[in-house]
Amino acid sequence: MSFYLVFIVAGVIVGLLTRGSLRRLADLPLRHLWLLALGILMRFPMMFSESFSRATTGWVGASLQIGGLLAILTFTLLNRHLRGIFLVSLGNLLTLIAVVANGGYMPGSAEMYLALLKVHGMTAQVEAFEAGLMNYHTTALTSETRLWFLTDIIPIPRITFTPFVVGIGDVLIGSGMFFVVLWGMHPHEASTDSTQH
Numbered sequence: 001m002s003f004y005l006v007f008i009v010a011g012v013i014v015g016l017l018t019r020g021s022l023r024r025l026a027d028l029p030l031r032h033l034w035l036l037a038l039g040i041l042m043r044f045p046m047m048f049s050e051s052f053s054r055a056t057t058g059w060v061g062a063s064l065q066i067g068g069l070l071a072i073l074t075f076t077l078l079n080r081h082l083r084g085i086f087l088v089s090l091g092n093l094l095t096l097i098a099v100v101a102n103g104g105y106m107p108g109s110a111e112m113y114l115a116l117l118k119v120h121g122m123t124a125q126v127e128a129f130e131a132g133l134m135n136y137h138t139t140a141l142t143s144e145t146r147l148w149f150l151t152d153i154i155p156i157p158r159i160t161f162t163p164f165v166v167g168i169g170d171v172l173i174g175s176g177m178f179f180v181v182l183w184g185m186h187p188h189e190a191s192t193d194s195t196q197h
Contacts, residue, residue, distance in 0.1 A: 002162075003156065003160070004174050004177055007174035007175065007181075008177050008178070010178055011185075012025075014182050015186070018182075018185075018186070020182065020185025022185065024186065025185045028184045029081070029082075030082075031078050031079050032075055032079075035074050038068075039067075040068070043065055061105065062103060065099055065106070066096070069092060069095060069099060070096065073089060073092040073093060076088045076092060077089055083179065083180065083183040083184075084184075087172050087173070087176030088172070088177060088180065090172050091168075091169040091170065091174075094150050095150070095170070097147065098147050098167060102139060102145060102146055102147075103139070105139040107141040107148070108153075108165055109152065110129075110141070112165050113129070113165045114126065116163035116164075120163055141153065149168070150168060152165045153165065154171065
């Protein structure tokens with residue numbers, strides 16, 4: 001979640017530098033916000049809580065992941081009038097495809113994440129990870145992973161309190177959030193599907 005927050009904050013900063021208005025952003029015509037709230041409620045607790053993540057393995061966790069992604073994707077499609085939201089929809093769709101193809105969980109490269117922790121000198125996290133006390137992904141990236149190019153294989157340096165290993169879907173979602181915020185801070189114009197591509 002903090003990965004996406006970086007894009008949102010960047011959008012606000014660039015928006016202010018280009019004479020955008022936070023008031024315009026607050027007036028964005030968002031529809032069916034309950035779907036976004038539902039998606040976050042279903043999906044992100046597994047990322048924030050180690051105990052919750054470990055307790056919801058199997059079909060329960062997979063259902064939460066897939067259901068959360070579907071709710072967020074539906075929200076973005078219902079708000080396709082917003083400039084930049086197409087990238088968010090595409091990112092969610094690619095993430096959903098990867099998750100479904102791998103049994104309801106997003107595989108990630110544990111080796112790459114461990115290497116990032118070591119590069120940044122995060123000794124305590126390295127020790128916890130190697131001891132099995134920190135669970136970065138429920139499903140590890142292996143030679144049997146389906147659609148591996150859509151999974152979490154992209155290393156992101158420590159731009160917040162921790163480094164990340166993300167997928168192309170995450171990058172698209174973050175980029176879309178940046179543009180939704182940036183363009184949302186400027187005068188709204190009616191947009192069509194063709195202007196979003």
